[in-house]
Amino acid sequence: MTKLLQTLVDGVSVGCLYGLIALGYTMVYGILKFINFAHSDIFMLGAWVSFIVARALGWANPDQPGSLGKALFVLAAAMLFCGVLGFIIERLAYRPLRRAPRLNVLITAIGVSLFIQNTGQLPWLLGTQPQRMPALLPDSTLLTVAEVQIRQVDVVVIITVLVLMGALEWLVHRTKVGRAMRAVSFDTRVASLMGVPVDRVISITFVIGSSLAAAAGFLYASKYPGLNQPAHATWILLGLKAFVAAVVGGIGDIRGAMFGGLLIGMIEFFGAAYLSPHLKDVYVFSLLILVLLVRPAGLMGKPVLEKV
Amino acid sequence: MPLLEISGLDVYYGAIHALRSIDLAVEERQIVTLIGGNGAGKSTTLRTVSGLLRPTRGSIKLDGKSIVGLPPHEIVRRGVAHAPEGRGIFANLTVDENLEIGAYSRRDDRAAIDRDRERSLELFPRLRERLRQNAGTLSGGEQQMLAIARALVARPRLLLLDEPSLGLAPQVVKTIFHIIREINQAGTTILLVEQNAHMALHVAHRGYVLEVGRIVKSDDARNLASSDDVRKAYLGGV
Structure with missing residues (x-):
């Protein structure tokens, strides 16, 4: 029972993070129909920028107690930084390719990803040394249920993701710009004929997706404080799993991304706890293969008929 | 001055020379129709006006001001809806x-x-x-x-309608055309692209006939509807 609950808490909390990253993949895909491979690097930068901001403000001292205010400040800083970076990347790397074949954009995305990873490793930037994210949240147990310690960080992760998710839902379904985003994702050309400035909508999409990935980076670093170097495979693997979450949920579908993230998190943690921890990545990618075989449009996606 | 004035317009669709030196004018408060067969370049003309396609030569003026090269949303803001x-x-x-x-x-x-x-x-x-x-x-x-x-x-001051009758039952087509006329009477200028030449010439003031990228005839809609070659080619008449 204890093990079950503990696995559930971890699965939900990491699953929420996958979902948060998956949103960026799915939103960009929904509008531009390409996979932004640099998205996992934005997530990585979100974690690293959080670390750098916290250190610069002198909050890395382990003697100082953390506080929710500090955590929120660092979260906001990381989101802002990555939002601006997402805007710049779209502007410089993807916008010039708007009329180019999709494959060119895809290759460019891989290029951007490698560029971020490798410049990140430069000694005067992030370097190649792993770092430790300071605990901005008091590392306390919030409550104990059936001998399971529910840590504050897990609660913060889940609540933050719920709030961000709610804000995104509101934005997409209740505001003018959200309506424009949905219109652009359905038919870019017609949206432009209706007076929607398509390029601006695309920029906004990148800013939102990137800042959500940054939030995920901060939360991830809060839960797992060991920060690997920028080009380390763990970041790529985490990004890849979030991408799987987006595909499993139905790429292009916002709720699907969140649902896919939770599902992936659960399968990973339950598989690791009850089957074998060595195969936890295998469960995730097996699920991907299964979904692609049975329901290629994803669990919540609607099949699209290709127009010929 | 016409509300919309197109002159010497050349448009390529990839390697296809889709429009060849098109001249066309839409006077304020009129319905002007562009008729012609499949692939004549009717839709291409509308897409070029609304900024989806860029001409290689020629000018498009709205109210005397060039709109060539503006992005579609900017053209909408200037009063053209498509x-x-x-x-x-x-x-x-x-x-x-x-x-x-x-x-x-x-x-x-x-x-x-x-x-x-x-x-x-x-x-x-x-x-x-x-x-x-x-x-x-x-x-x-x-x-x-x-x-x-x-x-x-x-x-919009200028409404571009592309094949509003396409795939609709005759009764519905009638309703739609009735409303098109009503919209025009309320003051909106309309450029109407149609394959249903009979209905189009019935509501329009002026008409242009497009054949493989060239305008081959333009006249008052009534004259066009009664002209022999138009009747033969587009109205199924004898």
Whole structure:
């Protein structure tokens, strides 16, 4: 029972993070129909920028107690930084390719990803040394249920993701710009004929997706404080799993991304706890293969008929 | 001065020379129709006016000012609304949201937008019953009505209509054309592209006949409708 609950808490909390990253993949895909491979690097930068901001403000001292205010400040800083970076990347790397074949954009995305990873490793930037994210949240147990310690960080992760998710839902379904985003994702050309400035909508999409990935980076670093170097495979693997979450949920579908993230998190943690921890990545990618075989449009996606 | 004036327009669609030196003028408050067979370049003309395609030569002037090279949303802001071929309904949005998107470029106050929205719904009462419905669930005729209503919410001075009769039952076509005339009588200038030359020439003031990228004839709609070669080629007459 204890093990079950503990696995559930971890699965939900990491699953929420996958979902948060998956949103960026799915939103960009929904509008531009390409996979932004640099998205996992934005997530990585979100974690690293959080670390750098916290250190610069002198909050890395382990003697100082953390506080929710500090955590929120660092979260906001990381989101802002990555939002601006997402805007710049779209502007410089993807916008010039708007009329180019999709494959060119895809290759460019891989290029951007490698560029971020490798410049990140430069000694005067992030370097190649792993770092430790300071605990901005008091590392306390919030409550104990059936001998399971529910840590504050897990609660913060889940609540933050719920709030961000709610804000995104509101934005997409209740505001003018959200309506424009949905219109652009359905038919870019017609949206432009209706007076929607398509390029601006695309920029906004990148800013939102990137800042959500940054939030995920901060939360991830809060839960797992060991920060690997920028080009380390763990970041790529985490990004890849979030991408799987987006595909499993139905790429292009916002709720699907969140649902896919939770599902992936659960399968990973339950598989690791009850089957074998060595195969936890295998469960995730097996699920991907299964979904692609049975329901290629994803669990919540609607099949699209290709127009010929 | 005509509201829309196109002169010497050349447009390429990839390697295809789709429009060859087109001259066309739309006077304020008129309905001008562009008729011709499949692939004649009718839709290409509209797409070039609304900025989706760029001409290689020639000019397009709205109110005497060139609009060539402007992005589509900027052209909408200057008063040109385009109800595209195939209707271009956002099937993932509700009918109401589709209408709201039509008003996207407007910067005036909410009350003015609501007035125009209301006027559009008066023209198409069937849409009012379906406001909360996903637009993808509408019938073909209703989707065409929505496409026109949505374009009207932008409060255009020039309305571009691309094949509004396509795939609709004759009775629905009649209704749509009746409303097109009503919209024009309320003051909106219309450039109408149609394969149904009979209906188009019936509502239009002027007509242009397009054949493989060239304008081969232009005249008052009434004269065109009674001219022998037009009757033979497009009206199924003898």
